[in-house]
Amino acid sequence: MRNIGHDQQKLRSFWQRIHIDVPLLLGIIALMILGLFVVYSAGGQEMAIVYRQITRLGIALLVMFTIAQIPPLAYQKWAVPVFVLGLLLLVAVLLIGHVGKGAQRWLDVGFMKFQPSEIMKLIVPIMIAWYVSQFDLPAKTSKIIMAFILVLIPTLLIAKQPDLGTSLLIASSGIFVIFLAGASWKLISVCAGLVSAFIPVLWFFLMKPYQKQRVTTFLNPEQDPLGSGYQIIQSKIAIGSGGFDGKGWLQGTQSQLEFLPERHTDFIFAVFSEEFGFVGVSVLLSVYLMIVMRGLWIAVHADHAFTKLLAGSITLTFFVYVFVNIGMVSGLLPVVGVPLPLISYGGTSMVTLLAGFGILMAVSTHKRFIA
């Protein structure tokens, strides 16, 4: 640091003073702008949708900026009470939640509807990171089992709503902490075994018919090309027909002629691939990779076990978003409701996502030698 020129140091210190990690911000902004173009194309070329998305992005950026100002170590104090509160809210959702699209996810709190599972995406990694970081690393098996239980409780509550996508993301955010905390490979393989043993239980007792259908459709979409298989077939047609350089912006016939369902939300990647082709996809995946690399860099350079684990988990979970979404849209994974981060149209997940980036920025900028 001392070798860096005076002006540059001054510049850097400005961004550090307002707790913004510039490379991360650039990556995020780049994806957001790209996303607006795709949303315009996928949303029937209506500016109204774009304005609404801009508003959401603004709010989400504001949330990110605000959270970036909070020293990350402060979360440790609040981890337990907030986690308990979160669990209570999840229980409340199951008892008195608002039913929408065949699942109970929403809690009506008078002036707005509120989705507790969304905040749990952040509370769970905070909680697990706090729990694990209290002890020496690598964590002992007993602690890790305890941590597993802590992950499992909200995961099951959310899976029961049922919201497979979110419970998957929450489970992975917790498991990533455990993995990064140095859980022994033996333990990891045992857990993997347990999870595979759990799959039949999941299939026969926990999954709702529509979720089962998604899986069977995933395994053989052509079985019911006009029914449940329609979406994934149309999505693959959209991607495949994009070819090397795509059909061009606003020229994707699959999306513009409405053959592709949910094209501006979960399936926006298909629209993007159709219009921008393999070249566009390469650029998109590169930007995602850059963000992930920056996130991991921040985690590795964090100065505290808690912040390391938290930043690592948030970054890896972000990648899970990307992988699951693109995987399902391109037919590698069954369809679970996971949006393409920073591109898909929609509010709730965007705010949570940027709150996560806010934490990453806080970890990157609130360092002891600066504080």
Place this chain on the structure above:
Amino acid sequence: MASNKRVAIRNHSAEANLFARRTFIAFVGILVLLLILFSNIYDLEINSYEKYQTRSNSNRIKLLPVAPNRGIIYDRNGVLLADNKPVYSLEIIAEQTTDLKKHIAEISELLDISEEKQQKLFKALKSKRRFKPIELHSRLSAQQVALFSVNQHRFPGFFIDARLKRYYPFGDLTTHSLGYVARINRKDSIRLDEQNLAEDYAATRNIGKLGLERYYEKLLHGTIGHQEVEINNQGRVIRTLDYTPPISGQNLTLSIDIELQMIAKRALAGKRGAVVAMDPRSGEILAMYSNPSYDGNLFVHGISSRNYRKLLNPKNNRPLLNRSVQGYPPASTVKPLLALTGLEENVITQTSRFYDPGWFQLKGLEHKYRDWWAPGHGWVDLNKAIEHSCNVYFYNLAYKLGIDSITDMMEKFGFGDYTGVDILEDSRAILPGRETKRNRYNKPWYTGDTISIGIGQGYWTVTPLQLAQAISILANKGEIKIPHFLRSTAELVSENIQEERSNTDEIIKTGSDVNIVTKMITKMTEYDDKPPIILKDNKHWNLVLDAMHNTAQRAYPAFRGTHYDAAGKSGTAQLISKKQDEKYDAESTKEKQRNNAMFVAFAPYENPEIVVSVVVENVLEGGGGTNAGPVARQVMDQYFGDRNIISTDKNKHPQHTNVYGIDKKIGPN
């Protein structure tokens, strides 16, 4: 800070190392997963591009068939006989309407649309897509079209659709020859499928069902066109990508002369019967009319069951029947042909005579075959036999000939077989002979049967068309022409004609060195005629024709005073057999059992241009000469118009001599 202290005790760098290792492993995992995503996308977008490109196109691109215009039909002078007329229907696109119920109520009041139709529309609204047009009223009148056009601005989503429908301007005058088109039904669809034409008819609604419309369906239909459109997931057309225009069907020019046809209709007014007029030189049918007739237009829009029942009702004299191709006993009209057979078989000569006491009797049998002229004609030779239509002469002739030689010759003249005319309603009728009787009635032929055949009665029917063909062959002295309606076809053909100019500057100026020229190519239709009938002695033709000439000139008042030189023969067919010595009395005979009147004629005698054959069913009074003769005369008068064609040796045949001194109305039958 307390936590800071705790951290300080821990092995900070070991933890950092562990974390960095784990992060690195995670990063490798990320790279692997990204690679999987990447290779999957590569597979979809690069390896399988063509497959998905095709599927994407088949999603969005649809080929809409465009129906070709049906060929138009003209008479020989270019008068329109079958046209395509626009019909207007009121249609609604639900999606574009603002207040559907109110507007339908209003427009129904304005255009007087029935409650039933409104209900039908509301029903259709439920099952059809909201952007697809639904018909509220078909066949708007000109007044309704005008009323709607003025008020259209008040009814968004309502519009008038124009479609071409077949129209026969002469209505019932042409139906028996033209036939008609009607909606393609299941049977038609199956046939089209079998002929691999289903695709070509994808947009076509009507198909030829009868007559020339059916026979020349292939020529008239044309070739389907296609509109390539882009559609969205709802099937809504977004835009047209490509258009291949349909090729109209060929226009047909018929040999029919509509004015002659009109005269035929007028001449048959109030009678049941048929007229066929044809040109013996070519086989062209100049007129074919069967009375009563019906309006083919009724079928184009789908005939109502009430109208159809009316057509089927026997009280209305069965207008659906094309009498020109129905079998009738030929009666005396075939006497000239029998005489020819006699001459040819050396059974008689020009001067052979038979004595007619008023009846004929087979040896050893009681039954007397009566002459129509009870006192008898006395000694009769060939000429007198034909002129006076002497039955006894022909009884003798037939007896001498025997049935087999009659069958052979009559077959040569086309009896008992299809004429080959270009409508499928043609009939074979019944050829007299052993085989026919065996096949049809499973009975042997008796000599007595042969006697009746001598006067064109018994097991013998001919169609007026067959009769016209047979007389044409006679008038042509053996040359056989296939009767037909189609004279020529006309086809629109586009041709690329290479610009002959080699001046490059000019080519650049016009931007193209190819001109597309569209022109109508008219092709005369050619017919393969049958080999002629060759007689042992060609003079026999003249003997028989001469006798017919004399007959027309002297025997019938109907052909008195013509300014052309006609030849002809009448016939009066009995439909019920009389008991021995019983007298026929029309008044007491049931209407449907009364005699049929027949007449055949050709003119000019020297170089025949027209042959006419007439049948009038169930006449009350008189016979062929008085009932059918005048019909033939009127048709011929119309045909020749003011042309003055009088035979040069006119003096040889004094005009009509009343040889019997009896009521002129009767005359020889």
